[in-house]
Amino acid sequence: MELFAVPDLPEIRDGDDLAAMIDERADLREDDVVVVASTVVSKAEGRTYNLDDFEPSPRANEVADRLAEIAGDEKDPRFAQAVLEESAELIMEAPFLLTATRFGHIGVNAGIDRSNVPGGDLLLLPERPSESAARIREGIAADRVVVSDTCGRPFRHGQRGVAIGWAGLPASRDWRGERDRDGREMGVTVQNVIDELASAANLVAGEGDGGTPVVVVRDWAFGDHEGSDNHFREVEGDFVRQALRDWSYEDH
Amino acid sequence: MELFAVPDLPEIRDGDDLAAMIDERADLREDDVVVVASTVVSKAEGRTYNLDDFEPSPRANEVADRLAEIAGDEKDPRFAQAVLEESAELIMEAPFLLTATRFGHIGVNAGIDRSNVPGGDLLLLPERPSESAARIREGIAADRVVVSDTCGRPFRHGQRGVAIGWAGLPASRDWRGERDRDGREMGVTVQNVIDELASAANLVAGEGDGGTPVVVVRDWAFGDHEGSDNHFREVEGDFVRQALRDWSYEDH
Ligand SMILES: Nc1nc2c(ncn2[C@@H]2O[C@H](COP(=O)(O)OP(=O)(O)O)[C@@H](O)[C@H]2O)c(=O)[nH]1
Ligand SMILES: Nc1nc2c(ncn2[C@@H]2O[C@H](COP(=O)(O)OP(=O)(O)O)[C@@H](O)[C@H]2O)c(=O)[nH]1
Ligand SMILES: [Mn+2]
Ligand SMILES: [Mn+2]
Ligand SMILES: [Mn+2]
Ligand SMILES: [Mn+2]
Structure with missing residues (x-):
């Protein structure tokens, strides 16, 4: 090979x-x-998108505020909005955004990249x-x-x-x-x-x-x-995904 | 390459x-x-070991019984004993044994193999x-x-x-x-x-x-x-491992 x-x-x-x-x-x-x-x-x-392409919903503002509180620095609610729009499920909200994309892949920030992206701030999967x-x-x-x-x-x-x-x-x-x-x-x-x-x-x-x-x-x-x-994996049969749904950062 | x-x-x-x-x-x-x-x-x-090399502790019997109940067929308590002896932490007890080995690797059944093992029942990592x-x-x-x-x-x-x-x-x-x-x-x-x-x-x-x-x-x-x-990963910082510790199969 x-x-x-x-x-x-x-x-x-x-x-x-x-x-x-x-x-x-x-x-x-x-x-x-x-x-x-x-x-x-x-x-x-x-x-390829710019942050300004994403208008933060109340939910995106909430998510970004919570992340900012934990991290101790600002988090852009437009980025949170992009992640939410790309996701079928938000599995973890803190201390980072773990989501399932619409096509089934689970990853942080819905796999949105901010490196290697000339001419834009964000590259969606x-x-x-x-x-x-x-x-x-x-x-x-x-x-x-x-x-x-x-x-x-x-x-x-x-x-x-x-x-x-x-x-x-x-x-x-x-x-x-x-x-x-x-x-x-x-x-x-x-x-x-x-x-x-x-x-x-x-x-x-x-x-x-x-x-x-x-x-x-x-x-x-x-x-x-x-x-x-x-x-x-589907949620059924993925015990890790089920456990993460029940888990909360603030309880720990 | x-x-x-x-x-x-x-x-x-x-x-x-x-x-x-x-x-x-x-x-x-x-x-x-x-x-x-x-x-x-x-x-x-x-x-390479045989199942008879492992004398089930009460804990191993308990773990095997629980797995048997879920799976609806017998589980060998000697195998459960081998897994427990190889593990520093039992992270999930059901519906399968997810453990951390002493050297830090997380896997099902402490990575013990039952395939490709002539002359023995079990091959430990x-x-x-x-x-x-x-x-x-x-x-x-x-x-x-x-x-x-x-x-x-x-x-x-x-x-x-x-x-x-x-x-x-x-x-x-x-x-x-x-x-x-x-x-x-x-x-x-x-x-x-x-x-x-x-x-x-x-x-x-x-x-x-x-x-x-x-x-x-x-x-x-x-x-x-x-x-x-x-x-x-260490437990600190591994949110998935933390969530799994809190999770129970029977609650779901
Ligand atoms: N030639 C070329 N290389 C690129 C381009 N974008 C990224 N790369 C290269 O592709 C490789 C993988 O890029 P990366 O951003 O890690 O992609 P990802 O793993 O799919 O997120 C690296 O070697 C980059 O330098 C491009 O537009 N043209
Ligand atoms: N030549 C040789 N091949 C072996 C032996 N044991 C396993 N293999 C081969 O090694 C490969 C990996 O075996 P596997 O049991 O999957 O190992 P694992 O991935 O480390 O658990 C397969 O191609 C097996 O056929 C052995 O003792 N001698
Ligand atoms: Mn990428
Ligand atoms: Mn890459
Ligand atoms: Mn193996
Ligand atoms: Mn193999």
Whole structure:
């Protein structure tokens, strides 16, 4: 398996044909997986906004005030408004905003970025990243596309690459029913390969001004396994999400 | 960046010199990262046990009974005992055992495996995986070692590779203070590269009878960044862990 960045991509702007720009710059093969950072998908899809585009509701003011009180410095209610508009559920209100986006991804601030955004204050995530992935896939020679983001998680420090959209491959390899080395049937083992692909790509793309938002994964086979497209957990069955709903920062 | 599995590793047994076995089979370079599945580290370190090695305490019986009631089938109190002995904290008791190991990793059943374990019922995680990584590093030509496991997580379906031990490189790249593409200082951005390396390696190793527990990552540079060795979150500051402590399955 080999990973390399697509070279010489310019600053991406609203309306750019990202697929064509990628396809021109890399000699893609059909069985490559192309991992595209959500940042550039968002830029191409016109998801760049200014804070002034968001008119704070009373709820956004309340949320921002509470965060400001905890942090001891000002929080912009326009930003809180943007987060609320991008979210299907506000899971934690303090000490930071943990939300579920409409497409099911759970992250801080609905994944809104304030780095690497020339010409705007805010970059929202793509509205439907799997549809973005499918559109990019149509325009390139490779058959598999993952749209990635970088985000934090419980229990472990730091951020890592994750998949928020995918097309042309299942989200996971399902090993259930297959045999282990001892010939025993394996327990519940579903390997989320799109998150692993996004993490691998992030090692090459990085977070700074490197300018390499698109990474090609070559010579990686999904293999002869069942596939599953379950990716984001539903509330039912996600005990962590349920526990967070019941939890309050001020009680601690 | 390139990844390949170390070929022809046999079944690993208690007392095996894993470092020598790896070094013989791969023409390692100094700047390679060698990612070793915890399974084989555990086997070499004699962490294979039988259920009969664990004498259930009253607490273990209580925990197993509660799980059995929820699941509607029997749960072995000896297994519950093994999990309790391996754990510094039992964070969730139902509907599954979520624990923190002594070395700080949070996972279901203290990471005890029941697949790929010939000659025993249970395979415990290495006692101190970063010390294991350091020992392996001493015996191979490569300078960087990650010990990995596969585990699940909140919010997202499926399992993915994570790092539980490391030597010769920091856990994370710290981008704070560096500049983004717009020349702005970046927000809090700490990229956990050892988890990303473990995920990348897991794409090659897989979960089944593939027999490839050691993966070499070649031509990947940490780069000119500050490093951080913060990897497992402490309870303070981990709001998810706090919320789970307060939460009870039966109330829902
Ligand atoms: N060429 C190019 N690179 C970009 C652009 N925007 C971001 N990048 C690069 O893409 C990579 C990932 O950017 P990041 O902001 O971390 O994206 P995210 O992980 O999807 O939030 C970094 O190497 C950035 O320098 C762009 O418009 N053009
Ligand atoms: N050669 C060899 N491969 C093994 C051995 N034990 C496990 N594996 C392989 O190592 C890989 C990872 O095994 P797994 O049980 O998922 O390890 P974990 O992710 O660390 O829990 C799979 O490809 C297994 O087939 C062993 O003793 N020898
Ligand atoms: Mn982002
Ligand atoms: Mn990023
Ligand atoms: Mn394991
Ligand atoms: Mn595994």
